[in-house]
Amino acid sequence: MxxxxxxxxxxxxxxGVPVYVGSYGPSVRVAQEVATFPECRYAPMFALTNEWxxxxxxxxAEQEPLVSKRLGxxxxxxxxxxxxxxxVSWGVELGARYRDAIRAAGDAGAKVDAWQLDEIVPSAAAxxxxxxxxxxTRGVVxxxxxxxxxxxxxxxxxxxWVAQSAxxxxxxxxxPELTTFWRTLNRGALAYVGEEYPPFxxxxxxxxxxxxxxxxxxAAGGPVRRSLARRYVPGMTPGYDPAPSLGGNxxxxxxxxxxxxxxxxxxxxARMGVAGFGEFNFRGGNSRSTVIHDVxxxxxxxxxxxxxxxxxxxxxx
Numbered sequence: 001m002x003x004x005x006x007x008x009x010x011x012x013x014x015x016g017v018p019v020y021v022g023s024y025g026p027s028v029r030v031a032q033e034v035a036t037f038p039e040c041r042y043a044p045m046f047a048l049t050n051e052w053x054x055x056x057x058x059x060x061a062e063q064e065p066l067v068s069k070r071l072g073x074x075x076x077x078x079x080x081x082x083x084x085x086x087x088v089s090w091g092v093e094l095g096a097r098y099r100d101a102i103r104a105a106g107d108a109g110a111k112v113d114a115w116q117l118d119e120i121v122p123s124a125a126a127x128x129x130x131x132x133x134x135x136x137t138r139g140v141v142x143x144x145x146x147x148x149x150x151x152x153x154x155x156x157x158x159x160x161w162v163a164q165s166a167x168x169x170x171x172x173x174x175x176p177e178l179t180t181f182w183r184t185l186n187r188g189a190l191a192y193v194g195e196e197y198p199p200f201x202x203x204x205x206x207x208x209x210x211x212x213x214x215x216x217x218x219a220a221g222g223p224v225r226r227s228l229a230r231r232y233v234p235g236m237t238p239g240y241d242p243a244p245s246l247g248g249n250x251x252x253x254x255x256x257x258x259x260x261x262x263x264x265x266x267x268x269x270a271r272m273g274v275a276g277f278g279e280f281n282f283r284g285g286n287s288r289s290t291v292i293h294d295v296x297x298x299x300x301x302x303x304x305x306x307x308x309x310x311x312x313x314x315x316x317x
Contacts, residue, residue, distance in 0.1 A: 001030055003289050004282055005037050011296035013039065014303050017276075020159065022116055024050075026101050031110030041113035043159060044105075046098040048119065048140065053097045059151075060104075066150050084135050084177075091139020098140075099147035099156075114190055115144050115158035122165035127172050134169075134177065138184040145188035157190040159278070161235060164195045167214030170225055182224045192218070192228045193278045195235040199247040204264035211265075212272055234269050235278040236262075238295045240285030255294070263298045270306035277302060 001023070008019050020043040021034050027044070034042040046053070054075040059067065071093040081087045102112045120137060124130045141160065147153025162169075172178060185192070196211035211234065218229035239248035239258055249258050266277065277299045282292060 001033055003287065004292055005033060005040065007289065007292040007296045008037060008040060010293065011300045013296075013300045017303055020114055020116075024118075026105035026110060026112060028105055028108045028110045031105060031112060035111050042111060043114040043116050044102065044112065045116040045118055046101075046144070048117065048121065048137070053094060053101075057093070057097060057100070059100060063151055067148060078132055078136060081132065081136070087132055087135040088139040088142075091136040091141075092143040093139075094136075095140040095143020095145070096148050098144050099153055102156075103147070103151065103153060112156075114156065116193075117141065117144060117158060117160050119161040119163050119195070120166050120169065122163050125166045125169040125172070130169070131177055134181050138181045141184050141188040157188055159191050159193050159233070160185060160189045161193045161195060161278075161280075162214065164197060164214070167194060167217055170214065170217035170221055174222065179224075182222075182228070186224045186227055189228065189231065191231045191233045191275055191278075193233045193235045195280070197235065197237055197245065197247040197280075198265060199242075199250045200239055200253065200258060200261045201250060204261045205268040208265045208268035208272070212269065215272075215274070231275045233276045233278045234274055235280055236265075237281045238279065238286035238291050240288070240291055241281055241283060246281060255290070259294050259298070262295070263301065266298045266302035267305060270302040273306070 001021075004021065008021075013019065017039065018041050019039055020041045022043040022045050023030060024045045024047060030044075031042045034040045056074060057067070057072040071089060075090050075094055078087070081090060098115065102115065106112055117140065121133060124133045124137060144158060145155055147156065194211075194214040196214075198207045198211050201207070215229055215232040215234075218225045218232060221229075237246045237248050239262065242248035242250050253261070269277075279295055279299070285291065
């Protein structure tokens with residue numbers, strides 16, 4: 001984290017561009033590190049599948065009597081949630097448990113500016129079969145956004161990450177269920193982060209145009225989806241920890257070739273119009289200071305060259 005934050009300071013980002021930084025779960029130490037950088041905001045990440053939050057509700061003893069004991073235990077498997085009401089209610093509770101962790105960190109001295117949700121999963125893009133997971137997910141987004149007002153939580157918006165193979169969700173024919181899904185995301189999402197994760201291969205500008213499929217699908221929809229399209233952020237990785245699901249430097253190119261390809265991709269996405277840029281997985285080979293510097297420099301150049309210079313960037317460890 002110190003290496004990442006130092007690179008943000010050196011990157012010459014356009015004035016006024018906030019950089020949201022976070023890793024999985026709230027950390028007072030990380031929040032305090034982030035707070036020392038005026039341009040940075042702290043946005044911890046929550047994984048939809050994290051079992052710790054699913055096990056039970058965890059509140060300080062003095063707060064427990066203020067919250068109904070209903071839904072305080074284990075979140076049931078999705079297949080056991082037989083109704084829309086059950087799926088949405090448990091989703092709201094799970095999202096509220098994420099806010100419980102944020103509130104606890106705040107009580108311990110952390111300043112939390114936003115959250116990040118990992119992720120809208122591929123199965124959510126199935127028309128009929130995707131209904132249950134979409135209902136659970138929309139509950140989670142609502143729970144994250146509103147928290148528990150009875151415990152003093154105020155509305156907080158965040159970054160919703162979307163798997164590349166879930167981009168097709170925006171092309172599904174609209175139904176009452178999907179209308180509610182999109183409206184919930186629109187209210188809760190500070191940005192809609194499409195996990196483009198391109199493999200560094202071929203023509204970078206052509207790859208950028210192909211990678212924008214999720215944003216185009218949103219832009220072709222109704223007014224709510226178009227609103228999310230205007231808050232669309234391309235999700236990328238530094239590239240030195242390549243994996244089938246993460247793309248990156250799949251050919252083992254030298255640093256100058258990687259930098260040139262990344263710069264061309266970022267510039268083309270900026271030219272197309274985005275609300276910022278997102279980077280994931282500053283681990284392994286991606287954690288080197290030279291790599292982080294190269295990534296931040298490319299993003300700074302992309303933001304400087306486009307109308308997105310007043311927008312936000314999101315990074316997660």
